[in-house]
Amino acid sequence: MAQRIWTAGLVVIGDEILSGRTHDKNIAQVASWLQVQNIRLAEVRVVPDVEDRIVEAVNALREANDYLFTTGGIGPTHDDITVDAVARALGVDVVVHPEARAILERYYADKGGLNEGRLRMARVPEGGDLIPNRMSGAPGIKIGNVHLMAGVPHITAGMLDALTGTLEGGEPLLSETIGGFIPESEVSDLLREVEKAHEHCQIGSYPFFKEGRVGANFVIRSTDAEELAQCLDALCQGLGEAGWDWQPGGV
Numbered sequence: 001m002a003q004r005i006w007t008a009g010l011v012v013i014g015d016e017i018l019s020g021r022t023h024d025k026n027i028a029q030v031a032s033w034l035q036v037q038n039i040r041l042a043e044v045r046v047v048p049d050v051e052d053r054i055v056e057a058v059n060a061l062r063e064a065n066d067y068l069f070t071t072g073g074i075g076p077t078h079d080d081i082t083v084d085a086v087a088r089a090l091g092v093d094v095v096v097h098p099e100a101r102a103i104l105e106r107y108y109a110d111k112g113g114l115n116e117g118r119l120r121m122a123r124v125p126e127g128g129d130l131i132p133n134r135m136s137g138a139p140g141i142k143i144g145n146v147h148l149m150a151g152v153p154h155i156t157a158g159m160l161d162a163l164t165g166t167l168e169g170g171e172p173l174l175s176e177t178i179g180g181f182i183p184e185s186e187v188s189d190l191l192r193e194v195e196k197a198h199e200h201c202q203i204g205s206y207p208f209f210k211e212g213r214v215g216a217n218f219v220i221r222s223t224d225a226e227e228l229a230q231c232l233d234a235l236c237q238g239l240g241e242a243g244w245d246w247q248p249g250g251v
């Protein structure tokens with residue numbers, strides 16, 4: 001029986017990402033963190049600071065996956081509209097969370113106190129809980145299967161750390177890699193046949209160009225250790241019978 005696979009979607013929010021002014025780092029760190037939680041990042045959408053577009057993406061990905069994460073747009077300025085968009089997507093009001101307000105009051109006590117902009121960071125979709133932010137005070141938010149996080153990568157990292165171990169995940173995703181100076185176009189049929197014969201495995205092919213030669217690394221992934229080993233053996237045998245040299249761990 002196939003193991004239950006838990007998935008997550010990610011909505012990256014911000015005009016600055018789409019314009020190229022800011023280089024996104026959150027996709028990679030969210031994906032890596034999710035792997036450790038035994039959850040797979042299944043889809044990413046990058047959307048502008050437009051409420052309708054955020055609502056559309058949030059509803060699509062939260063319904064298609066076990067979890068949804070958003071990054072960006074929960075700060076103090078007028079264009080930080082993620083909270084409003086998520087509240088609209090969920091059909092709830094926006095309220096000031098008393099604990100979030102207290103956190104911000106303490107954080108800004110020696111920094112000029114709360115003003116209208118800073119108080120915006122205490123707003124949550126009604127029914128939401130807080131994700132601790134040890135870096136800058138303003139918390140993230142979790143409501144249902146949706147998790148709203150900062151856009152600044154090191155702050156996002158802290159929020160992910162606070163969530164570590166709190167989400168239910170599936171079986172660990174295991175992997176094995178082999179590779180060689182093997183043009184992937186020459187072994188595409190073999191890759192397809194081996195993967196088809198091992199339904200609980202996925203084979204990824206990653207070409208490279210080194211030393212004036214083309215090659216590829218082949219990564220086999222599965223949650224079933226026995227199936228993974230059998231798939232690896234079959235692929236190695238097939239490559240050898242076709243006259244290709246390969247090496248464990250890839251090139």
